[in-house]
Every structure is written in structure tokens, then in C-alpha cells.
Amino acid sequence: MASSDLGTRTGDPAQPSGAPIVPQGPARLALIAVTVAVLAQTLRFSLPQYDHFADQAGTAVAGAVILLVFLAGFASPLVRRVAGPRGLLLAGVGGLLAVRLLVQILTPQTWLALTGTAIGMIAIAALYEAARGLSGVGFATATVAGISVDSAVRMALATWDASWRSGIGPWLACLLFVGLGAAALWREFASGAVQAPGVSWRDAFGAAALGPFLVLHVLVLSSPAFVASSGWKSLTTAHLTIVIGQGLALAFLASGLAVRAVPGGVCVLGGTLLGIAVGAVAGTYAVSGVEVLPVIIAGQVLSAWLLAVACRAPLRRAGEGGPVWRVDVGAATGGLLTGLLLVSYQVSAMEPMPFPNNLLPGLAGILLGGLAAIAAARGGPLPARAPLRALTAGAAALVLLLGTLVFTVAAPDGQARAVPADGRIRVVSYNIHDAVNQEGKLDPEGVARTIEAQRPDVVLLQEAGRGSLLSGTTDVGVWLSRRLGMKLLWGPAADGQFGNAILTSLPVLRSGTGRMPKGDWSQIRGYVWARLKVGEQTMDVWSTRLEGGADESAERTREVAALLRAWGGAPRTIIGGDFNAEPGSTEIAQILGTELRSATVSGDPTPTTADGRRVDWIFGSDDLLFGDYDAPRTPASDHYPVAVTVRLSF
Secondary structure, X not given: OOOEOOEOXXXXXXXXXXXXXXXXXXHHHHHHHHHHHHHHHHHHHHHXXXXXXXXXXXXXXXXXXXXXXXXXXXXXXXXXXXXXHHHHHHHHHHHHHHHHHHHHHHOOOHHHHHXXXXXXXXXXXXXXXHOEOEOHHXXXXXHHHHHHHHHHHHHHOOOOOHHHOOOHHHHHHHHHHHHHHXXXXXXXXXXXXXXXXXXXXXXXXXXXXXXXXXXHHHHHHOOHHHHHHHHOOOHHHHHHHHHHHHHHHHHHHHHOOOOOOOOHHHHHHHHHHHHHHHHHHOOOOOOOOOOHHHHHHHHHHHHHHHHHHHXXXXXXXXXXXXXXXXXXXXXXXXXXXXXXXXXXHXXXXXXXXXXXXXXXXXXXXXXXXXXXXXXXXXXXXXXXXXXXXXXHHHHHHHHHHHHHHHHHHOOOOOOOOOOOOOOEEEXXXXXXXXXXXXXXXEOHHHHHHHHHOOOOOEEEEEEEEEXXXXXXXXXXXXXXXXXXXXXXXXXXXXXXXXXXXXXXXXXXXXXXXXXXXXXXXXXXXXXXXXXXXXXXXXXXEEEXXXXXXXXXHHHHHHHHHHHHHHHOOOOOXXXXXXXXXXXXXXXXXXXXXXXXXXXXXXXXXXXXEOOOOOOXXXXXXXXXXXXXXXXXXXXOOOEOOEEEEEEEOO
């Protein structure tokens, strides 16, 4: 009699006589699902903190510390040796749940990010200890379920993670995961453990597959903001697409359609196709549009299948080979891959790399296929084909749409002011730094209040994240749009999840986006523009951000030339943004040499950044009048907003 992915028969000769079997069914699956979900949450709140840490401590110091944190999983064999398998579970899973609770109490901080990530790397090894005796299908099913519930909860919170927020909703989300995880962990301790088999290095390294799997889902496959911004769809449509993919993945795993012996070449082919597809839609040189949606759906199924194949061997209950701590090393390798890929991708948003960053998510898919190939045709049996069970598992995913329902019916907190009738328009240009404030905390509400205080009709945003790792994959653009009750016009730059935006309460007649020319593999800058109706006339508004760095004046000069060509001298135009150039610079002189002029005199000493520079500007054509210029100091970003009242002559 073959075993299923939920348990094993008690008469299995591989099981030591009289040894109890670990908890079957929901308790074990819940432990895996919750741990994976909390680990994903920990990675998301840690990444913005790492950026803040690098700003404070320097890139070299921060890089060394963060690398050590992601190497922490290699301490798992020592923890096992000193405290035993249960000690490993308590240190990894129990510690991760404790950090998650502390984060909700204290809000994310650098030390919590570093501690949580280090414990999370140990938790990956502990997961394989807790899951021993499951098939790879069972492990993959629980993992997909955990990621799915996490995505649904985030969607209910408009993608702004509960980790950063107070209030009853975020606290309930936290207690749901921590409470369920603690109960499942207690149930695990209350039962006996399955005896560890001998494990070869080939088998053990199948445990590394969870790392690339997490990278794909955190960055692309289970990120509603990524799908919405890259697919040019609403967040509701984006999450619906993700749920369809997750439902199909769960149905496929439950069906038993996977075969016992999978040729390694098939896994390599599957991983290569997955890597090419994901690399094509994620990164600086990615395609965008409706073609992103089938990649998300197919990627969910393919990644789940490859994880199931890769994890068969390290979870099996019988076999010959070396000590079980080899699985700990394999899992730690997966954790290290997670850090190398995610942190490198995040760094690529700020520093040039010697290759296009599309290769990083693509590499995650290829690694997942390669690790599955190593473990292919190994391990325990799979469940028999079960069409009804597959239908049930797929249909159960519909409950995930509750997150979409909550998001859809929730009304925005703010309301845009009425369209002006006297031709006076209040315009704000604001580099919001991914909504990460000067303390390193993700705080879209602080940005919203800063904007609200100016009572604007038009807001020109820069460094607005829509799925960016720098903002914890939050859709900051959509969140601000709903919060302020204003229309969002998105202008992707960099990798497509980071760019410029326009928020407005005025009627939009036309809009468009563009990217600047670039000579290397660093992030491409861009702009977004809109033609707005003001009374019986129109006004064009542009938002942009130019290349930073004191030694990048030549690059900025090229970008200014491209921007001016795109503008073309149209009348009644406002161009605002972070130009990374101060008064008297070549770039500003280049702009002022046209029909554009500054909203205030170029010699105004008012700084627009926390470090005292004046690099944020609003320029307008000669047929516009300016007044009430303001650059209020606020800690909501490392830049201050620049606001001005514009008057059109009727």
C-alpha cells in the first residue's frame, strides 16, 4: 500500500518498531505553511531595513553583516548537535514566530530584521526536520498554501504588510499566523519524531530548492503589486490571476499526476523554461502587458512541481547514506541563495551591475530546475491519481479571494478636493523614497499626510514603488491613490516596479510614459506625463527623476536632452521631479535655456533633502504664473516635497 502526501502507513518496515509517527494531516501541513508564510513576511520587512542599514553603516559594513545573516543557516547542524532535533525546531520555527510577534509590537527595526532573517535561515532547516515522512508533494502543497494565504492577507491590507502597521486588522493577521504556528509547533512537540534516514549529499541538496522557490514568489509569482504594475492591470485583477495560478498548482499537486520517477532532463527543461519566462517579465529589460498574466499562472504550477520533485529525497524515511545534518547544510544553501538573489536584485535598483538584473529571477528558476534534477527519480512514493481530490484542492483556493473582496470594498480614507474653477492649480512634486521614512520604516500614511497638507490638485511622485523590494513589495502607488482619492498615472522606470507617478483629481485627457537612453546595465530612468483639463483649457504635467551621483553630470545632461525632446515645447506645461542637480549646475542651466523657468528663483537656498541639498524642482512654461512656493520639512522621506500654486490665464 503506497503512502500519501499526508502521512504514511503504520506498518511501513522503514519505520522503527514502536516509534510513533509525527502528527498527520492538518497539524503538520499547518506548521510548514505558517513557517513559510512568516518567513516570506520576514524577508519583505527586512529588505527595506537593509537599505536603511547600508545608508547608516556604509555599503561595505552592511554587505558583510547581511552576508553573515544569510549564512546563519549553516549553524543548523551545530544547533541539532547541541539541542537535538526538537531544539532545532524550537530555535528555528519557534524563534521565527517570536520575532514576528516582536515586530508587530515594536514595528520593524534593523536589529529585528537581522535577527529575524538569521533565525529564518535556521527555520528552513527546521522545516525539513518537521516535515520528515511527508512526500515532496505534501511539503510543496503546504508551502504553496502558506504563500497563498500570505498573499491573500496582504491583498486585504492593500499589499502594505501588517508588519509595518498598527490597528486591529494587522494585529489579527499577525496573531492568526503566530497563533496557528505556535499550536502546530506544540502539536509537533507532543508527538514522537520519525527516525532520520541516511542521506547522501545528492539527496540532501534537494532541500536547497526552497530558497529559489521563495525568491520567485516574493519577487514575482505571488506579488500582487508586481503583477499589477507589470501587467498594467488593477490590483484586483492581479490577485485574481495569482489565485488562479495557486489554485491550479494545488490541484496539480493533489491530483497525483506527477510520476514517481522524473528524468532529470525534464526538470532542467522545466526550470529553464521557468527561468526564461520569469526573467522576461521581471527586471530592467522586461516585457510588460497582458503577456505577464500567463507567465504568473504557469509559473505557479511549474515552480510547485519542481519544489515537490526536489524535496522528495531529503524528506524520505528510509535510505542509505551519511548523517542527517547534510539536509541542514542543503537547506542552509537554499537560504544563502535566497539572500544572494534577493539582495543582489535590490542593490541593482541603486548601483550598476555588470549584467542585466533580469538574469537574477531567471537564475532562480534555473536553479530550482537544477536542484530538482539532482533529486529526480529519488525518494518516497507519490499519491495515486485523484481527480476529485484535485478538484477539491483547486476549488479551495477560491477562499483566497476573500482578500480581494476586502480590498475591493474598502473605501479610501481620503477624498480629493473639488476641481478648481478659477484656474489656480496646486502642484506638489515629491520624491517619496519608496515611502520609507528617515527612520527606515515603510510609512505610506506619513507620505499621504504630507501630501494632504498641501491640498494639491496634482502630485508628481518620484521613487514610487509598485512591488519594489525597497518598499517591501508594497504597491505604494495604488495605496496612495486610494488613500488620497486621486487617479493614478504610472510611469515605470528602473525594473518596472520602481518609477514615477502622477496623482490628480483633474480630468485626464491623455497620458504617456517614456524611458531615458542608457549606456550600461544600471537602471533606466524614465518619466510619465499627462494632459489635464483645467476649465476650458489644458495643462501638461510631467514627473521624472534623473540619475544620481556627483560624477553623473554627463548622464543627467543626456537625460535632460531626451526629456526636452519628448516635451517638444508644448504650452502650459509643468515639469517636476528629482533632477539630482543643484542651482547653477549644467543640467539646470540646460533646462532654463529653453522656454521653461523655475517655479522660484534659482538662487533660493531652501533645501529639498534631509542632507541640505536642493535637487527637487518644478519648472513651468512661460505662459504660466507661479506663487506660494513651499518646501516643508518632513521626516516622511529623505526628500522634502516641493509645492507651488500655478495659475493659467483664461
